[in-house]
Amino acid sequence: MSVPEPLPHPPSPASEPARIEKLKGYCILDTPAEPLFDHLTRLGSRHFDTPVCLISLVDESRQWFKSRVGLDAPYTSRRIAFCAYTIMESRVLVVPDATADARFENNPLVTGPPNIRFYAGAPLLTPEGLLLGTFCVIDTRPRADFGPEEKRDLEEFARIVMHELEARSARLAADLAREDAERANAAKTRFLAAASHDLRQPIQSMLLFASALDNHITDPGGREKYAMLERSLDTLRDLLEGLFNLSRLDSGTVPPRPASFPFRPLVEEIEASYAPIAAAKRLAFRVGGGCGATVRSDRTMLGQILRNLVENAIRYTDAGHVELDCVSTREDLRIEVRDTGIGISADQLDRIFEEFHQVGNPERDRTQGLGIGLAIVRRLCRLLGHQITVRSTPGQGSVFTLTVPHGEEQAELPLADATPTAASGAKRTVLLVDDDSIVLMALRTLFEQRGYQALIAGSTDHALERVRAAGKPPDLIVADYRLRGGEIGTETILKVRRLSGRPIPAIILTGEDGSVCERDLADHGAVIVQKPVTPRQLDAVIRRLLG
Numbered sequence: 001m002s003v004p005e006p007l008p009h010p011p012s013p014a015s016e017p018a019r020i021e022k023l024k025g026y027c028i029l030d031t032p033a034e035p036l037f038d039h040l041t042r043l044g045s046r047h048f049d050t051p052v053c054l055i056s057l058v059d060e061s062r063q064w065f066k067s068r069v070g071l072d073a074p075y076t077s078r079r080i081a082f083c084a085y086t087i088m089e090s091r092v093l094v095v096p097d098a099t100a101d102a103r104f105e106n107n108p109l110v111t112g113p114p115n116i117r118f119y120a121g122a123p124l125l126t127p128e129g130l131l132l133g134t135f136c137v138i139d140t141r142p143r144a145d146f147g148p149e150e151k152r153d154l155e156e157f158a159r160i161v162m163h164e165l166e167a168r169s170a171r172l173a174a175d176l177a178r179e180d181a182e183r184a185n186a187a188k189t190r191f192l193a194a195a196s197h198d199l200r201q202p203i204q205s206m207l208l209f210a211s212a213l214d215n216h217i218t219d220p221g222g223r224e225k226y227a228m229l230e231r232s233l234d235t236l237r238d239l240l241e242g243l244f245n246l247s248r249l250d251s252g253t254v255p256p257r258p259a260s261f262p263f264r265p266l267v268e269e270i271e272a273s274y275a276p277i278a279a280a281k282r283l284a285f286r287v288g289g290g291c292g293a294t295v296r297s298d299r300t301m302l303g304q305i306l307r308n309l310v311e312n313a314i315r316y317t318d319a320g321h322v323e324l325d326c327v328s329t330r331e332d333l334r335i336e337v338r339d340t341g342i343g344i345s346a347d348q349l350d351r352i353f354e355e356f357h358q359v360g361n362p363e364r365d366r367t368q369g370l371g372i373g374l375a376i377v378r379r380l381c382r383l384l385g386h387q388i389t390v391r392s393t394p395g396q397g398s399v400f401t402l403t404v405p406h407g408e409e410q411a412e413l414p415l416a417d418a419t420p421t422a423a424s425g426a427k428r429t430v431l432l433v434d435d436d437s438i439v440l441m442a443l444r445t446l447f448e449q450r451g452y453q454a455l456i457a458g459s460t461d462h463a464l465e466r467v468r469a470a471g472k473p474p475d476l477i478v479a480d481y482r483l484r485g486g487e488i489g490t491e492t493i494l495k496v497r498r499l500s501g502r503p504i505p506a507i508i509l510t511g512e513d514g515s516v517c518e519r520d521l522a523d524h525g526a527v528i529v530q531k532p533v534t535p536r537q538l539d540a541v542i543r544r545l546l547g
Contacts, residue, residue, distance in 0.1 A: 008103065010084035019087075019130045020060060026132075026169050029057060029064055036164055037067035044137060044157050045069045048150065052114065052138035055161055056083045057124075063133070070138070071114060080107050082138075086121040087131035092151040095119040097142035118143040120150070122158035124165070135161050204509075204532040207233055208442030211535035212449060256298040256383050260407025263333065266303055267291045267324060272540045274310050278322055283314065288325025293333045296407030300528075301380045305388075308377050309337040309400050317341030317397070328406075335402040344392035352390070426451040428546075431467065433457045433479035433492050434509070443478060446535055452476075459483055460492040464499060473500030476546065481510035493526055505545040509533065 013019055023029070037055055045053040052070035056063045063081035065074055078084050085103065086093040098104040098116050109116050121136035135158040210226075210233055217226045271287050278285035295302070306324070313322045320340025327334045344352060352374050381388045381402070392398035430452045434440040437458070444454040455470055457463035460483070467473060477496060479489035493506045506526040527541055 009079060010081065010103075011088055013088060013131060015130055018128075019132065022126055022128065022130050023057060023059060023132045026165055027172055028066060028165065028168070029059060031066070033067065034168075037161070040135075040157060040160060041067040041069045044135065044154075047153065048120075048137045050118075050137040050139045054136050054138070055124075055133070056081070056121075056136060057133035058083055058087055076109070080109055082107075082109075082116070082119045083121055083134040083136060086123050086134045086136070090123055090125055090129070090131065092120060092122045092154055094146050094151070096144050096146070099142075114138070115140050117141050118146075120146050120154055122151070122154040124158050124162050126162065127166070132165075134158070202438070203233070204511075205436075205438045205442045207532050207534055208439070208446050212442070212445040215449060256301055258296055258298050258384070260294055260296045261299050262292075263295045263326070263404075264292050266299065266306070269303070269544070270306055270310060270324065272544050273307070273537055274314065274322075276536060276540065278314050281314065281318070283317055283319070284321035286321055286323040286325075288323065290328060291324070291326040291333075291335070293326065293328050294407045295333050295404045297384055297386065297404050301384055302386075302404065305377050305380050305386075305402060306335070306337070308374065309402070312374060313337055313339035313341060313398070313400075320397070332403050332405045335404060337400045337402075338397065340397040343394040343396050344390070344398055345394050349390060349392065428475040429453045429455060429470065429472065430476045430478060431455045431457065431463060431474040431496060433460075433463050433477070433483070433489060435459065435480065435484045439480075446538075447478075450539075459485070460487050460495055463492050463496060467496055467499060473502060474504060476542065477504055477506040479506065479508060481508050490526065507538075507541060507545070 041053040041055060045051070050070075052068075054068050054071065055066040057066055058064075058078060058081060061078050062075045063078055063083045065071070068074075082093075082095065082098075082104065095101050095104060096118060098107065098110045098119060104110050104116075104119075107116070116138050118139035118141065119136065121134035123131045124133045124135065125131060135154065137154070210229055213226060217223055267287055271285065275285040310322065310324065317339045318341070322340075323336075323338045325336050325338070327336070377388060380386075387403040389401045390398060391401075428451070430447050432440060432443045432447065432454055433456075434443065435458045440456050440458065444456050447454045453470075455463075455466040455474060457466050463479075474496070477493050479492050481489045483489060483492070489508050489510075493504075493508075497504050497506075508526050508528050509531050510528060511531040527545065529538065529541055
């Protein structure tokens, strides 16, 4: 009885470590069946008229089959793998009769099931030239008819497999990158939510206390330094507000809430806020008479768009005027913000809506902002489905046109019944509610300098106690939106109004996105003011509320 010769060990490629690393980098080993690969092996079996067709990947110890036709085993040992020889060279390996080949004649896959006689394998070649495995066909009978044309077809099947492996790897990488981005975005959103509130509070205190210094500084040198302090604080406020707004929009946490509302009150709010700013630059601020329509949009977001456009117009206009006007058509309202500013050259028009791009600010002067106001405008317009266009002439000015659809006509709700005749705080009482003691003290200082009697409280219960002790209702309520213990500023307003028996004008100060609390205030005649707010802006709101 003859003893079979021992089975020789197949050789390993010189690039074996890099080859194995690349194979594992595809994350394909031991993965479930996938339709495209199975389709290729079925098609290969029919095309070459063989009972077995495999997509084989060779790792350190196995040849593992990503797809197989005519073979039950999911893998075999690398030591007995025909494919272990195929990955030695970048060409098709053909074994016409395995029983006549010294490398395979004693192979258990030849001497026993599946009784391989014929084998042809094309290597799976990576772009780097590494050989991962094969696309191979196997028959149980010898074959001498596998010529150059068949080899080319087999190589084409192998190229298709590699193309899909590359595409699959790219998809996996994209999925991982998207998951990483989503995790980073979620972390950024959590950070911004905390940072937005935590940073707004001290900045709000700084703005109010800086204003309180006004009456105490009399010498010219001190007044000059005070003016510089105010400008620096205003710039800091604007920069942080812009970054927070842009990040909130990018995170997708600010869904629009479209509704029909009269447009004129929003225009009046913007006029009250920005006419003094324009006047400080000796600019005329004009509002046209065509803005009396009802529109359908998200009121908060539309207001932010218009404020950014008006701020931008004032910033880049040194002489002349800024104008907000409207033209009504059958389907929509075209809102125009015009200025007589520096204008925009034709080569800059496509770039002005990009983040951090500024016209006429090559030195990156931060007193001119970060250059994200128009980027926010574009994002908000996309969210709302509003069209924004611009035309401009350098040296003559610009016109930004925003198109907003008409809404259903609705009755306009008054802010409140109580409207004292004078804007002065003399003989008036204001109730201030905030759980941040520094902000509360700053607010009290601001209002007392304006002649108000200030009642301060850190909670709803404390506010009710102060009103009862005063023996009369306040003329104005200014409350933070979120108080300690889960309390909401609107609850404080409603309870004080109920105690007083009158619809007291109210302002909600909030460090959150305005849309969060907008629904709470819609039916209560209160005004939302975003922290940090400058004393000048707060004065404008109070004048509108109290007359």
